Every structure is written in C-alpha cells, then in structure tokens.
Amino acid sequence: MTLKHVTPFSIAYQSADAAMADPGLGGLPEWDLSVFYSSIEDPAIEQDMADAKKLAEQFEVDCKGKLAEIAERSGDELAEIIRRYEELEDMMGRTGSFAGLSYAGNTTDAAHQKFYGDVQEKLTTASLHLLFFTLEMNNVDDAVLENALRSEKLAYYRPWLEDLRKERPHERSEEIEQLFHEKHVTGAAAWNRLFDETISGSRYEIDGEELSIEQTLTLLQNPDGEVRRKAASALSKTFGKNLSVFTLITNTLAKDKDTYDRWHNFDDIADSRHLANRVEREVVDALEEAVRAAYPRLSHRYYAMKAKWLGVEKMHFWDRNAPLPQADTRDIPWTEAKSTVLDAYKKFSPELAEIAEQFFDKNWIDAAARPGKSPGAFSHPTVPSAHPFVLVNYQGKTRDVMTLAHELGHGVHQVLAAPNGALMAPTPLTLAETASVFGEMLTFKDLLANAETPEKRQIMIASKVEDMLNTVVRQIAFYTFERQVHELRKEGELTAEQISAIWMGIQEESLGDAIDLEGGYENYWTYIPHFIHSPFYVYAYAFGDCLVNSLYAVYEEAEDGFEQKYFDLLKAGGTKHHSELLAPFGLDATDPAFWQKGLAVIERLIDELEEMDQAD
Missing domain, CATH: 1.10.1370.20 (Oligoendopeptidase f, C-terminal domain)
Known part of the structure; x- marks a missing residue:
C-alpha cells in the first residue's frame, strides 16, 4: 500500500497552465511556502530528508517483528509506537508537500522538475523502512488488539486501526509491497509527470498567437461564437498532435x-x-x-x-x-471575488468566513495564472503541522469566483480536520x-x-x-x-x-x-x-x-x-x-x-x- 507522503501530487483540475492574468483583475496573490522552507535550495531540505531516513531506519529496528508482543503487553506502549509513526508521516509529508507545491507553481522549469523527482525518490527510499508497520499491525490478532484498545491512549487511534483492518484482504507480503512501493516512482508517478509536463508545455494557435490550454479553454466561454469555434479547433489540433x-x-x-x-x-x-x-x-x-x-x-x-x-x-x-x-x-476583479465569497460564507457562519479569510491574509492562495503553473484549481491539505494551500488560475470569470468558493470550502475543511493528526485528518x-x-x-x-x-x-x-x-x-x-x-x-x-x-x-x-x-x-x-x-x-x-x-x-x-x-x-x-x-x-x-x-x-x-x- 502506498504511503501518504509519497503519493503522486494530486492536482484536481480540468485544464492546463495559463499565461499571465489580465492586470485589470487587480493584484493576484502568490502563496508563501516559507512555512516549510525558504526555497528549493534550502539546505534544511537535505538535512530533513536525511533525518527522516535515519528515524525511519531506527523505527524499523525498534518495532519490526515486535508489534504483536507489544500489543499483548501494553496498549499504551502500542499507542506510543503509532504516535512515532504518525510523526514520521508528518515529517516526510512536510518535505513532500513543499516539493509538490513548488512543482505545481512551475511544472515546466527544469530545476523544479528535478527537485520534485529527487524528493519523491528520497522519500520513497526512506519510507521503505516504514512499510512493514501497517502490514504487521494487520497481523496482530483481533482479540489481542481489541484488548489493547482498552487503553485510552490507543483508543484514540481506533478509527485509524479500523480503517487499516479494511485493507487487510488486499495486502501482500512485505517483500511484494516493497517492490510495488519502490517501483511506483518509475511507474505510475513517472507517467503522471509525463502527462503534466506534456499538457503544461502544449500551446494552441489562434490567429497566429500561441496560447496555453487554460487561456484556450477560457475562450470557450467567450460571447463570440466564432472565437469559441477557433478555440475548439485549436484544442482539437494540438490534442491530435x-x-x-x-x-x-x-x-x-x-x-x-x-x-x-x-x-x-x-x-x-x-x-x-x-x-x-x-x-x-x-x-x-x-x-x-x-x-x-x-x-x-x-x-x-x-x-x-x-x-x-x-x-x-x-x-x-x-x-x-x-x-x-x-x-x-465583464471581468470580475480579485477583490470583488474575495468579498463575494467571504460575505456568503459569513452569512452562514462568521467562524467559517474567519477561517477562509486566513487564506487571503496569510498568503495561502496562489491565484495568478502564469506560464508553467499547474492548471485549474486545488486545495492541498499538506500536513497537520502546517496548513492547506489553495491554487487557482483566476481569470475574472463568474466560474472563477465559484471555483474560489469551491477550493476555499476544501481549505476550511482541511483546517478543521487537521487536529485529528496525520493519520486521521485525511477525508x-x-x-x-x-x-x-x-x-x-x-x-x-x-x-x-x-x-x-x-x-x-x-x-x-x-x-x-x-x-x-x-x-x-x-x-x-x-x-x-x-x-x-x-x-x-x-x-x-x-x-x-x-x-x-x-x-x-x-x-x-x-x-x-x-x-x-x-x-x-x-x-x-x-x-x-x-x-x-x-x-x-x-x-x-x-x-x-x-x-x-x-x-x-x-x-x-x-x-x-x-x-x-x-x-x-x-x-x-x-x-x-x-x-x-x-x-x-x-x-x-x-x-x-x-x-x-x-x-x-x-x-x-x-x-x-x-x-x-x-x-x-
């Protein structure tokens, strides 16, 4: 089973990268990723990945082959083992999230491509030392585990343990799971990157001008039917190529x-x-x-x-x-889109609006459409020790306002779920x-x-x-x-x-x-x-x-x-x-x-x- 921190960066979008937004939309924010690192050259990244690998290796030494015995001996002790595993998930997830978000901001840049690929590979290598854990947890006898769950500390993790049990019929031996896990980087993840970079690098010619797919798809909402026809033709032509x-x-x-x-x-x-x-x-x-x-x-x-x-x-x-x-x-300025969404949220719940407003005030949103940026929109939950980030390609249309409302809904949800921790926050x-x-x-x-x-x-x-x-x-x-x-x-x-x-x-x-x-x-x-x-x-x-x-x-x-x-x-x-x-x-x-x-x-x-x- 694939661990969370090395899951391919998931981009919930419907189109691809865009050119620069119309300046008439006002100042469009770009996110501040310094909650993780200062840049992709930050030396702390290499140190954190080295530390994660060392801690994962030690976790394997301390726990592998011993979980059934620990479960029988003490629910509190097993809870502490799960807490260590959760901390490692969060630690690796921070680096993985930073790499994914940095890549999303510039998918066609060679340095960001390499950085993203290198981080994936190193996290995959480190996480191989954790792969045994969920497999071995599922081999603990049901009666033993249920008895251990009398511990208040372990009972906190009951929802995660019950979900884990649902995976049991589909798990294979540790050796086979390691092979699937390690090959993922050169398998599905690599084909995902090829798709992203092909889409992000594609251009669509209309009246002698080369546009991105985001711009071209937006033209399908143009009031002029001839403009829409040309956009559709350009899309068809490049898709065909x-x-x-x-x-x-x-x-x-x-x-x-x-x-x-x-x-x-x-x-x-x-x-x-x-x-x-x-x-x-x-x-x-x-x-x-x-x-x-x-x-x-x-x-x-x-x-x-x-x-x-x-x-x-x-x-x-x-x-x-x-x-x-x-x-x-008409094109809707960014400030109007912001107030439209926040006002609607506030009428339902001031608390909902207050959480959503943080995304604007603290630079948790990347809104400007620019060359090489990942297309469409998503809200990435990152890890509970940080906070979510929202990406949109705002071009001032009514649908863009609704997209902002949609992604902020995700973001608020992710903020509210985060206290459940790295294992139980994901929905x-x-x-x-x-x-x-x-x-x-x-x-x-x-x-x-x-x-x-x-x-x-x-x-x-x-x-x-x-x-x-x-x-x-x-x-x-x-x-x-x-x-x-x-x-x-x-x-x-x-x-x-x-x-x-x-x-x-x-x-x-x-x-x-x-x-x-x-x-x-x-x-x-x-x-x-x-x-x-x-x-x-x-x-x-x-x-x-x-x-x-x-x-x-x-x-x-x-x-x-x-x-x-x-x-x-x-x-x-x-x-x-x-x-x-x-x-x-x-x-x-x-x-x-x-x-x-x-x-x-x-x-x-x-x-x-x-x-x-x-x-x-």
Missing part, C-alpha cells in the same frame, strides 16, 4: 492499475478507489445508475432549452458553456467534496438573493444548472468512460480510435441530441487529468454534489443546530464513515432515494427555467 503520447500514457496506466489490482485481490476495476473512499461499491453503482437514468430529465432537457436561447436547433460542442446572450461577461474523496460544493452553494444562493431583475435571476440559475451538470452528469459520464476503457484494456492495448469511440458514445448518451459533437471533439478525453492522476476519482464530484443538494435542503428547513452539526462533520476528518456523519442530518447514502433527492434539486431549477422561458 499529442494523441500518440496520451494514448500510450492511458494504456500504460490502465495496465499498471490492472496489475496492481490483480496482485491485491480487487475484484472490480474501481474497488481500490471505493476502498480508499470508504464507500461501498453498491452505493456508487446506485449513484451512477440514478444519474444515467436522469440524463433525459437533466442535461438533455437543459441543453435543448439553451440551444433555443442561442437561436439554433443544435449547439456545436464548443457552445456548451457559452454565456447566454444577456449574461454579464475520503466522497466526503471531501462536501465542504467545497457547500461553499459553492452558499455563494450561489447569496448572489441569487441579490439578483436585481428576473432576467438576471434566470441567467444565474442557468449558470448554476450548467455547473451542476458539469459536476454531476459530466463526471458520471467520465466515470462510465473510465470503466469501459479499463475493462477493454484487460483484453489488450487500445488504439486512439477505440478510446475516442468510447468517449464519443458516452458523451452522446450524456449530453443528448441538442449538442453536435462532430468537428474535433473525439480527442477531448486526452486532457482530463483525473483519468491520469486518480483513476475513478470523478464520481466523488457527483457524490458530493448530490449529497450537498440534500444537505442544503436540510439547512433551509432546519432550526437551530445545523451549523454545529455541519462543523462536527468537517472536524471529523477521516474518523467516521459517511453513514455516521450523515445520520445527524437524517440522510442515508445507501438509500437509493437519497440520490433522487439530490438530482431533484437540479431538476427543479430546470423546471423554473422552463417556466420563465414560457412566461417570456
């Missing part, structure tokens, strides 16, 4: 995952992701089934309505995210999306309440529906695509044409007849990073959106007490199963009706848009 590279990466990683899954006794191609998310396969299957069945009521219906608004029978695929004719397309992806989507919803509802005219209300609702369709319909379509690609890869290597055919078939199913996908869309699967960095990650977005739709309905109907329950959910981090966390709100994700409630929220917004349309 790199098609063989992306096809090789996809085939290699799918085969690599299949090999890992077979050796670790996972039956279904997504089971390892479900285990990491602490969610049952049946729950995810029910989610996928519910969303796919709802395509006609949601995306098909909305895009048919949007085509009519744009004055066409069928939209081209490059018009899917086009602004409506009356939409406000499963399915629940990690709760605070982010809730933050978006708070911001949307606040803006909607201030809509000055019915026309502005209509445009805002339409924009929110599109965001929800991108979060629910699009991500489940992505999940279905991944499933088909990984299943077919078991039978042999896939050609680019085969992958593109799968892509097009699933996009047609999810988007409906109102969108014409001809003209270059067949290769758009190539730039989706989640397929590369985190296979089957994408369903977590749909899970989180449907969950928050239901949660927000409870909030609107709730009397006193909702805020405290919500904070308790966020503070729990990874210490509780989703069923425990949702129970106080009267929600149950194992109930098929749960997903229908979440989807019904989107459906009602589309109903409202139809009523407005008919009234006009």
